[in-house]
Amino acid sequence: MSKLSPAALRARTAKARIVLTDIDGVLTGGTIYHFVDPSTAELVEFKGIHAQDSIAMAWLTESGLMTGVISGRVSKGTDARLRMLKVKHIYQHRLDKAAVLAEIMAAEKLTKDQVIYVGDDIPDLAVMSRVGLAVAPANARPEVKAAAHWVTKAQGGDGAFRELVEVILRSQGLWDAILERYR
Numbered sequence: 001m002s003k004l005s006p007a008a009l010r011a012r013t014a015k016a017r018i019v020l021t022d023i024d025g026v027l028t029g030g031t032i033y034h035f036v037d038p039s040t041a042e043l044v045e046f047k048g049i050h051a052q053d054s055i056a057m058a059w060l061t062e063s064g065l066m067t068g069v070i071s072g073r074v075s076k077g078t079d080a081r082l083r084m085l086k087v088k089h090i091y092q093h094r095l096d097k098a099a100v101l102a103e104i105m106a107a108e109k110l111t112k113d114q115v116i117y118v119g120d121d122i123p124d125l126a127v128m129s130r131v132g133l134a135v136a137p138a139n140a141r142p143e144v145k146a147a148a149h150w151v152t153k154a155q156g157g158d159g160a161f162r163e164l165v166e167v168i169l170r171s172q173g174l175w176d177a178i179l180e181r182y183r
């Protein structure tokens with residue numbers, strides 16, 4: 001589902017300098033697992049990020065685009081994985097997502113049309129209304145799909161982020177270089 005024509009979607013993604021995303025429900029299917037670490041009595045959260053989405057995150061950085069996550073929750077494992085993927089802006093435990101967006105845009109001197117954001121739930125709406133391209137995965141809540149410029153065919157945690165990244169890299173003429181690297 002898209003409110004943009006393929007050409008309009010390409011035009012918007014061609015302007016992107018940064019791709020920001022929510023974590024739960026976008027990079028994951030939304031399920032969060034909990035256990036208490038017996039050695040510290042600390043509650044530990046963990047979740048799964050699809051490998052096809054992870055590699056796409058790395059490709060963005062390697063292609064010269066910036067990446068970032070804005071999440072209301074905290075997971076040390078996710079933080080470590082995102083650092084491994086060279087995600088530039090990692091904000092966890094932040095529900096004031098619009099304030100985080102403003103911080104990132106000021107730090108990187110970005111205009112609205114240079115920012116893409118992906119979100120699946122109500123806390124994402126404030127960011128989605130402030131970026132050039134707001135994207136929702138197929139599993140997003142109805143209000144979020146309604147606010148998005150583009151809804152991916154894939155579900156969060158199952159290729160939604162990858163679907164977006166391929167559109168971005170193709171529209172910026174960077175996709176062939178990725179393919180060539182693996183041939």
Ligand SMILES: [Mg+2]
Pocket residue numbers: 022023024025026119120121
């Ligand atoms: Mg979410």
